[in-house]
Amino acid sequence: MTNILNLIKKDYRLFWNDKVAVALTFLVPAALILVFGSIFGGSGGGDASGIRLAFINQSNSKIARKIESTLDTTKTFQMIKSFTDDKGNEVPFDTNSIKEYIINGSASSALVIPKDAYTDTSFGLKLRFFYNPRNQLEMQIVQGLLQQTIMTQIPEIFNQSMMRRSEEYLGTEKGGMFNRRMASVISEYFGVDTSEILKQGFQSFENDSTAEDTSSSKAASQFFKDIVRLDSEQLVGKEINNPGATRSVGGWAMMFLLFSITASAASLFDERNSGVTLRILSAPVSRTDILWSKYLYNISLGVIQLLVLFFMGYLFFNINIFSNFGNLLLVIILSSAAATAFGMVLAAFSKTTAQANGLGTFLILMMSTIGGAWFPTFFLPPFIQILSKFTIVYWSVEGFLQVLWNGDGFIEILPTIGMLIGIGMVINAISFWRFRRGDIF
Amino acid sequence: MIAIKNVTKKFPSTTALDNISLEIKEKEFFGLLGPNGAGKSTLMNILIGYLDADEGEVSINGQKMNTVAFALRKKIGLVPQSLALYDEITAKENLEIFGSLYGLDKKDLRYIIADKLKMVGLFDRKKDKVKTFSGGMKRRLNLAASLLHNPEIILCDEPTVGIDPQSRNAIFDYLQSLNDEGKTIIYTTHYMEEAERLCSRIAIIDFGHIISVGTLGELLQKLDYKQTISIIKNPFTEKYLSLFSSFGEIIDEQDKYELQPSDGLILSDFFRKVEEKGISYTFINFSKPTLEALFLHLTGRSLRD
Numbered sequence A: 001m002t003n004i005l006n007l008i009k010k011d012y013r014l015f016w017n018d019k020v021a022v023a024l025t026f027l028v029p030a031a032l033i034l035v036f037g038s039i040f041g042g043s044g045g046g047d048a049s050g051i052r053l054a055f056i057n058q059s060n061s062k063i064a065r066k067i068e069s070t071l072d073t074t075k076t077f078q079m080i081k082s083f084t085d086d087k088g089n090e091v092p093f094d095t096n097s098i099k100e101y102i103i104n105g106s107a108s109s110a111l112v113i114p115k116d117a118y119t120d121t122s123f124g125l126k127l128r129f130f131y132n133p134r135n136q137l138e139m140q141i142v143q144g145l146l147q148q149t150i151m152t153q154i155p156e157i158f159n160q161s162m163m164r165r166s167e168e169y170l171g172t173e174k175g176g177m178f179n180r181r182m183a184s185v186i187s188e189y190f191g192v193d194t195s196e197i198l199k200q201g202f203q204s205f206e207n208d209s210t211a212e213d214t215s216s217s218k219a220a221s222q223f224f225k226d227i228v229r230l231d232s233e234q235l236v237g238k239e240i241n242n243p244g245a246t247r248s249v250g251g252w253a254m255m256f257l258l259f260s261i262t263a264s265a266a267s268l269f270d271e272r273n274s275g276v277t278l279r280i281l282s283a284p285v286s287r288t289d290i291l292w293s294k295y296l297y298n299i300s301l302g303v304i305q306l307l308v309l310f311f312m313g314y315l316f317f318n319i320n321i322f323s324n325f326g327n328l329l330l331v332i333i334l335s336s337a338a339a340t341a342f343g344m345v346l347a348a349f350s351k352t353t354a355q356a357n358g359l360g361t362f363l364i365l366m367m368s369t370i371g372g373a374w375f376p377t378f379f380l381p382p383f384i385q386i387l388s389k390f391t392i393v394y395w396s397v398e399g400f401l402q403v404l405w406n407g408d409g410f411i412e413i414l415p416t417i418g419m420l421i422g423i424g425m426v427i428n429a430i431s432f433w434r435f436r437r438g439d440i441f
Numbered sequence B: 001m002i003a004i005k006n007v008t009k010k011f012p013s014t015t016a017l018d019n020i021s022l023e024i025k026e027k028e029f030f031g032l033l034g035p036n037g038a039g040k041s042t043l044m045n046i047l048i049g050y051l052d053a054d055e056g057e058v059s060i061n062g063q064k065m066n067t068v069a070f071a072l073r074k075k076i077g078l079v080p081q082s083l084a085l086y087d088e089i090t091a092k093e094n095l096e097i098f099g100s101l102y103g104l105d106k107k108d109l110r111y112i113i114a115d116k117l118k119m120v121g122l123f124d125r126k127k128d129k130v131k132t133f134s135g136g137m138k139r140r141l142n143l144a145a146s147l148l149h150n151p152e153i154i155l156c157d158e159p160t161v162g163i164d165p166q167s168r169n170a171i172f173d174y175l176q177s178l179n180d181e182g183k184t185i186i187y188t189t190h191y192m193e194e195a196e197r198l199c200s201r202i203a204i205i206d207f208g209h210i211i212s213v214g215t216l217g218e219l220l221q222k223l224d225y226k227q228t229i230s231i232i233k234n235p236f237t238e239k240y241l242s243l244f245s246s247f248g249e250i251i252d253e254q255d256k257y258e259l260q261p262s263d264g265l266i267l268s269d270f271f272r273k274v275e276e277k278g279i280s281y282t283f284i285n286f287s288k289p290t291l292e293a294l295f296l297h298l299t300g301r302s303l304r305d
Helices: A002-017 A019-039 A062-073 A095-103 A136-153 A155-190 A194-200 A217-225 A243-274 A276-282 A287-317 A325-349 A353-371 A382-388 A392-406 A410-437 B040-047 B091-100 B106-119 B135-145 B165-180 B192-198 B216-220 B241-245 B267-276 B291-299
Strands: A051-057 A077-080 A082-084 A090-092 A109-113 A125-131 A228-234 B002-011 B014-024 B029-033 B055-060 B076-079 B153-157 B184-189 B201-206 B209-214 B228-232 B248-252 B256-261 B284-287
Touching: A002 A019, A019 A353, A051 A062, A051 A095, A051 A136, A062 A077, A062 A109, A062 A136, A077 A136, A095 A109, A095 A125, A109 A136, A125 A136, A136 A228, A136 A243, A155 A194, A243 A276, A243 A287, A243 A325, A243 A353, A243 A392, A276 A287, A276 B076, A287 A325, A287 A410, A325 A353, A325 A392, A325 A410, A353 A382, A353 A392, A392 A410, B002 B040, B014 B040, B014 B055, B014 B201, B014 B209, B029 B040, B029 B165, B029 B192, B040 B153, B040 B184, B091 B106, B091 B135, B106 B135, B135 B165, B153 B165, B165 B184, B165 B192, B184 B192, B192 B291, B201 B216, B201 B291, B209 B216, B209 B291, B216 B291, B241 B248, B241 B256, B248 B291, B256 B291
Parallel strands: A051 A077, A051 A109, A125 A228, B029 B184, B029 B201, B076 B153, B153 B184
Antiparallel strands: A082 A090, A109 A125, B002 B014, B002 B055, B201 B209, B228 B256, B228 B284, B248 B256
């Protein structure tokens, strides 16, 4: 038993001395739990917020105004009601300009409350929803959130409108009787107070199986779901062969690219430790030659890896990589260059292969999580969404989506590839500075 | 000729070389003998242009050597202390990679590689991955990789560490033949036997200082005595260490004690005492003093300390 205890003690001592192993055991999962916890309702954030929603209200109805003011005040959506034209003027949206706004990728979805959204003679509320589903999950959640926001905020107005309509059709006296009878029937079957039903309107009882749930706003939402008509129109990506695979291939490809390039950059340590670096530098070779060779090797390896992954996407999932291949190749090259810069900066700041790989694993998982490789960034709390934009993964995924989903040309992808170049250059500058001062050579 | 003038190299925690000056002649087999951490490898790294000296200067045939003297590096071949090879590829592929760094013609390189592999006895294993080689085979390949460009000067930084005697002897023989062909060889070691066997001139280095330079004979003349009494180490002789130490200083070596006789030792007295104790004469030998004894004499420490 003493032997076993001593051996356990030995393992703990070795583990504790391996700081990378300690970090990977505690820090990486803790950080990921923190991020995922924030997304799925933990302490850090909660529900999605700040989703950009283009919006026009063309209706003068009270309900339309109520919906607009509700959406204006909710944190879930960031309402955009105008765009900047070529002359720099802020112009309110019309139906055409709001569609254009979605098509050019300025926002993923738009809500239009048309003139005839709700009139004195209409029974339900009619809304129009334009979207670019380059992220299916995002779209489903936006639609769900939109309905939930509208439903939870305005049921009483809607119910009152229904009661008003019954009185209009049947007359005040008969309409009032009808409403009271309806309330009585609901009361009988659902076991709630009739006066309460009349006060609240005919909300929420239809789909409930138990009397205990009658007051819940969830049931109200369900009841109204059928009444509010959301006419959705997909504006972009209708021709995409395999939307799911097209959306996800870029993010996953980038994550694995970062892993392979980090491992390759960390080989600088192996070469140094084995004495190969010394042997190479005893030949007519400079340190700059070694660094450039590593950079170019890793970039080319990354380009080949991404091309193979996208080609596999073409073979197995029918992803259309050839219709915009030139721009796809450009994003691939720049993503690979930026990933290489990341791998090299890790090598520059680490002292051992284990450190580089450990730190790399941590950063790659974090970047993939917050950069949108696994799920859309709008899930994240606002402050993490800001951080997302500092990651290579975010801009690479954006670039791949622009090229594969939107079919964007060079001019359209210029800001995205500009960001990739910028991030790559900053990281490169840091790593060159560090290589000059570090002891890798 | 290699001239090292007042070279100093400092690292954050230590001064590896402190104002060192040496001259190494053409075609010389020059030994740099010192314990681990003496500064030997740092000096080699400056000689190959891997490191720059903080102060002082190194020149080879009048040309200054530093980290940007790329042309000069073609004249030098470094046999590194570590096995600087790629384990996952074959011996031939390793040599192709390292040979290509010297801009050798592909066709020429093929012949050179075959020649060097034959020379170190690895031609039959050229297509085998290095990871399948024994330590001795790797050492030999390590040497071959340094000679592909036919350098005038060969820097050997402890090239026989951790290998079997057979491979060590093969490397010695080959280095000797290269020296006979006219190559200048600088050989660092902390094994005095290697320096004694191979080097025509030796510098003893310790804590970044050159303590003494000369031929083996010149160096040993610095000792007060010309003979050493070796006593074979066994339980019987160990009992009488105090007796032996009354005749001089005892150095504890791996398999023997070396007695450095005190001034005025009378041999008959020594043997009479040995006989009285019943110590067999087969345990006692007379030999020339070694560099180990000189190092101890000069530094007060053993080479292996």
